[in-house]
Amino acid sequence: LHVIMIARGKNASDLFPAVVKNVACKNIEVKKLVYVYLVRYAEEQQDLALLSISTFQRGLKDPNQLIRASALRVLSSIRVTIIVPIMMLAIKEAASDMSPYVRKTAAHAIPKLYSLDPEQKDQLIEVIEKLLADKTTLVAGSVVMAFEEVCPERIDLIHKNYRKLCNLLIDVEEWGQVVIINMLTRYARTQFLNPNINVSPLIERCVYSALAKRKPYVMDPDHRLLLRNTKPLLQSRNAAVVMAVAQLYFHLAPKAEVGVIAKALVRLMRSHSEVQYVVLQNVATMTIKRRGMFEPYLKSFYIRSTDPTQIKILKLEVLTNLANETNISTILREFQTYIKSMDKDFVAATIQAIGRCATNIGEVRDTCLNGLVQLLSNRDELVVAESVVVIKKLLQMQPEQHSDIIKHMAKLTDNIQVPMARASILWLIGEYCEHVPKIAPDVLRKMAKSFTNEEDIVKLQILNLAAKLYLTNSKQTKLLTQYVLNLAKYDQNYDIRDRARFIRQLIVPTDKSGALSKYAKKLFLALKPAPVLESPFKDRDHFQLGSLSHLLNAKAGGYQELPDWPESAPDPSVRNVEVKDSVRAGGTVTLRGRAPGGQACGHCSSSDTGSGSESGSEESGSGSESEESEEESESEEEEEDEEDERTKKKKKIEKSKPKKPESAERSECFPFRSMISSINLFIFSSSVDPTPSPQVTPVNNFLLISCPHLLHRITGEGLAVEYCFSRQPFSPDPHMVAVQIQFTNNTSSETKSLHIEDPKLQSGMRIKEFPEIELLPAGESVNVVMGIDFCDSTQAANFQLCTHTRKFFVSIQPPVGELMVPAFLTENEFKKEQGQLMGMNEISEKLNLGEKCQSDHAIVERVTAKANLSRVPCGSEKENRFAGKTVSSGSLVLVTVARKEGGGAQLTVNCEKMVIGTMLVKDILQALTQ
Amino acid sequence: MIHSLFLINNSGDIFLEKHWKSVISRSVCDYFFEAQEKAGEPDNVPPVIRTPHHYLINIYREKIFFVSVIQTEVPPLFVIEFLHRVAEMFQDYFGECSEVTIKDNLVIVYELLEEMLDNGFPLATESNILKEMIKPPTILRSMVNTITGSSNLGATLPTGQLSTIPWRRADVKYTNNEAYFDVVEEIDAILDKSGTTVFAEIQGVIDACVKLSGMPDLTLSFMNPRLLDDVSFHPCVRFKRWESERVLSFIPPDGNFRLMSYHVNAQNLVAIPVYVKQNISFFESGSSGRLDITVGPKQTMGKTVECVLVTIHMPKVVLSANLTATQGTYTYDPVTKILVWDIGKLNQQKLPNLKGSLSLQSGAPKPEENPSLNIDLKIQQLAISGLKVNRLDMYVEKYKPFKGVKYVTKAGKFQVRT
Secondary structure, X not given: OHHHHHHXXXXXXXXXXXXXXXXXXXXXXXXXXXXXXXXXXXXXXXXXXHHHHHHHXXXXXXXXXXXXXXXXXXXXXXXXXXXXXXXXXXXXXXXXXXXXXXXXXXXXXXXXXXXXXXXXXXHHHHHHHHHHXXXXXXXXXXXXXXXXXXXXXXHHHOHHHHHHHHHHHHHOOHHHHHHHHHHHHHHHHXXXXXXXXXXXXXXXXOOOHHHOOOOOOOOOHHHHHHHHHHHHHHHEOOHHHHHHHHHHHXXXXXXXXXXXXXXXHHHHOOOOHXXXXXXHHHHHHXXXXXXXXXXXXXXXXXXXXXXXXXXXXXXXXXXXXHOOOOOHHHHHHHHXXXXXXXXXXXXXXXXXXXXXXXXHOHHHHHHHHHHHHHHXXXXXXXXXXXXXXXXXXXXXXXXXXXXXXXXXXXXHOOOOOOHHHHHHHHHHHHHOOOOOOOHHHHHHHHHHHHHHHOXXXXXXXXXXXXXXHHHHOHHHHHHHHXXXXXXXXXXXXXXXXXXXXXXXXXXXXXXXXXXXXXXXXXXXXXXXXXXXXXXXXXXXXXXXXXXXXXXXXXXXXXXXXXXXXXXXXXXXXXXXOHHHHHHHOOOHHHHHHXXXXXXXXXXXXXXXXXXXXXXXXXXXXXXXXXXXXXXHHHHHHHHHHHHHXXXXXXXXXXXXXXXXXXXXXXXXXXOOOOHHHHHHHHHHHHHHOOOOOOOOOOOOOOOOOOOOEEEOOOOOOOEEEEEEEEEEEOOOOOOOEEEEEEEEEOOOOOEEEEEEEEEEOOOOOEEEOOOOEXXXXXOOEEEEEEEEEOOOOOOOEXXXXXXXXXXXXXXXXXXXXXXXXXXXXXXXXXXXXXXXXXXXXXEEEEEEOOHHHOOHHHHHHHHHHHOXXXXXXXXXXXXXXXXXXXXXXXXXXXXXXXXXXXXEEEEEEEEOOHHHHHHHHHHHHHHHHO | OEEEEEEEEOOOXXXXXXXXXXXXXXXXXXXXXXXXXXXXXXXXXXXXXXXXXXXXXXXXXXXXXXXXXXXXXXXHHHHHHHHHHHHHHHXXXXXXXXXXXXXXOHHHHHHHHHHXXXXXXXXXXXXXXXXXXXXXXXXXXXXXXXXXXXXXXXXXXXXXXXXXXXXXXOOOOOOOOEEEEEEEEEEEEEEOOOOOEEEEEEEEEXXXXXXXXXXXXXXXXXXXXXXXXXXXXOOOEOHHHHHHHOEEXXXXXXXXXXXXXXXXXXXXXXXXXXXXXXXXXXXXXXXXXXXXXXXXXXXOOOOOOEEEEEEEEOOOOEEEEEEEEOXXXXXXXXXXXXXXXXXXXXXXXXXXXXXXXXXXXXXXXXXXXXXXXXXXXXEEOOOXXXXXXXXXXXXXXXXXXXXXXXXXXXXXXXXXXX
């Protein structure tokens, strides 16, 4: 087989024509091998490769998505410039393919084409933009990868997709997660404020009146969303994902929260040594900035004799960085055992580390110094030499007290041969010759004797010593110095000759000697600042952690700088997907926070969906264990809903009347979607594929109305019931409005069998109760969803709420705005529909916009808060359009707000149901004039 | 991303190369050889090597260097993790990951690499998906293949890639449905000369072998989940359920996989199952030394300690060892300077002892340091942390599977300093 030859690196290109013929072969196996061959050699044999292109082009039209995908994959891998236009066309087509898998392949093909022909960039960016809007997890990772390779600077493309990416993240495959997290880190650095700096004046320009409370620093909810959604990924089995999250937290999280990553990083230390190596590099950088975070894990960095040397040295680095007053004694004890190691490089590093500890922590300086001096009698020369070098640095900090150590070291010159150590000793003696007046000249004498045999650095230091002694003690050393200088004059090394000449001119007074010699003493014996022993990892964090560049401490090709935090936050509204602004209106944020509990990962019901059985959901309810908590039963409930909705949806589509796939899009953007719901969704989207149109974006589905009481805590005798209109489609029946009800048991005893009885309804109204809640323990609360068909009227629905002991009469009256669901129209459709709803069906009102809602934003926010409508794209700047349909009958509701000069505006509502129209006008009018 | 991959054996032969973009000459590996020479030990080769035009990221596994070539910025861990995934996939497919098996299965290896990366970006790394596309070799199949001339490529299309649960292949069918879980705990410890614990912690993993038909949904719960301090999961585990209820809920991959790994709460004292009394000394005169090691059971929770193995890296000057073991056998390799004492089962009554003299290179100064002891051991039917699986429930599927949990405790990096 040719493949074998390729694998061995041999050239099999002679066989090219023969192989290419096989492309059209029916057998998939042969085909695959031919592909491998083709991709490898196409570049060299362009003409022949072209023969095969038509086969792939045929493949691109195949009804099977997998064949389409693989045809595109191979086609885009053929590196022949002539086919660039064909590739471009294929990619464009595939990007709007029904199958997400083909779209994923298209995303993969983008960087291939880009590297083949960078001139296609602009067109490719368009495709990327389109794919970024894709809502399937399958595509997300690949398209972000393409984005990073082709146009990482186009951060503006991310805005609209930011929240979606955050929410999808947990379900994306591992490799995609890494790429997305790294990209989002960069994004966040450009869009949010530094959480560790108290910025008060900058928030002033806040557009949202609701937020303008002048708090010192308010984290952007989107910033928070990113942190919250990435945190679970610290538990990933993939080291790269964990590292990506860790660096995200390190670069983006407030100081107090960074700590969570330490545990996960320490866990990675158990992994393969290559992983350890990279992780330790990053930990070393982190420990310099945030030492406290790793202190509890100090012992995890203890060194074993079996660790490879490079790991040992990195661990040592971390231990040194972690040293402080409290743990230094433990660390030094550890170091002591290390010094005995057989691995000499490691011992040398340990001695350096001790030196650094000693400089950083004043209290232990003497202890360290004594320990190091003891090492001077070590048998191993390397150890001694390293100790000398470190002692030299330490002594420089406080030389007065240590003349005996200097004396001791002077004696060592007889034995130590390592040049660096000899040089260090000589420098020390020269520098502090006043402390050892008797020994110094003697050392110089010995050195003069051996001068010719010394290494260059030692020779330079001998010259130095001689000069210094000459200046302080010329009586004894004059001749010696002359002698040494003479020797140096004829040295082979020109540095040494230069130095000798320089010194001679400077210190030996002659007639011609200039003004400089007067200052010779000052020059040579100036007080020198003590060296600072620094970690090599200092300041490495200007590189994005976890990156190749960080590891190498040098910019790698294609590295994207981690930008500094902006002085003031750019407009956060750019991330708003249509009417999503209301999310930031205070209270809803907490609701989001509660969502994960409610959406706790579906258990048994999920598998039903997986296997596709339709009766699954009912069964799952009964099949679950009785010990389940309330939370769960609730999640089950929601799960069922979603699921049913989907089955229903499917059926609908099977009937081949797919209206608009709103529901899918909507659940897509629900945050904290459990894994399972995405699975459902995916089944759904892969079978029907709602091609998302980029302008019509999903509507906010968060609870927009503060929860009114259905039953107050006091009247309910401890049972508090709140409700709100969740604006989620109620899946069992699309004509019903979903009402989310929260029960809170404030009593000290359990409440049992909560259910609805005896609904009293206006004619035509229907109600779908929530399943009975069997048990509500004291202090707990639970959420359920029920559906009510209000028949497009604002009449209240009355019913009884029963517990095992009591019954309460309650009623729910909907605001008119909740009786509708968003409808997705284009501008033209809107105009057309509006044209048909004239006359009686059109209600128009003039108004003066309230002070705080002059801007488009405010208008959109107010209107969508009041009514469950979606925004319709609009060409004119002065107008804002919204559309929806009533839940029960599906009649269109069209709202137009046209701004006029001077704060005035015209509100127009077109609706077949005149009552609804009138009431809606009233409500919106009120909202906008306030 | 990943540009090319070279597999290099210990003697420096490049026996496989694969390029995902344009071809890069294998001369790029010279930089690697240079670094390798500088490092000496294979362990010490820096995982990331910089060359003028490329970056080489490599791992060393099963005596093979996996050297990947990178051209632009990419998180190094991303590549390292992927390379390990490749090695694991080979292991999974061929039973072991060695030069011989890779050469024998070159076509499959090539197909695997082709599927795992597309243009250098990971495409399919789940073994379940890959196995659907590329069948692992069996003796029967290779016989059939030779006769019929077909290859191992599955004729089916990789529908798994479209699956919502990418880690599980579709249409799994077994006559015997079984799910086995191994709770394996490892003790990492450093003991000092006197036997006191310098550092000890327990790391555990739960490996599963699940052969269940259909799409089972499993829930595994523990008696004492609070013990678990830090966990990481296979992607199939629903994290939210773990957060809220501390149970593992998942649709398992088919076959063998690692369900979770965990770290036991550091506050709990770690029981050290053995103690070691040792005395290794070298004499200044006579170029000799003495060695005396006794191993005994300590906190074993009433279980027998098996497979005890003591490994000592001797200083370079030790030429040979003349020892007597009261139990088990010992070997000393004068080249690598490694002394291995294989004890076997620990006997409460008669403690195993290894005693005798070491002869040193004459004239050389006595070694400064004493070598440290690395201990291996195994305790069956015990998770040393006390972790216990409570129950395993299966939903969705109707049949009754065989279920089983096995506990093993092992020594991880267990070192006694002397």
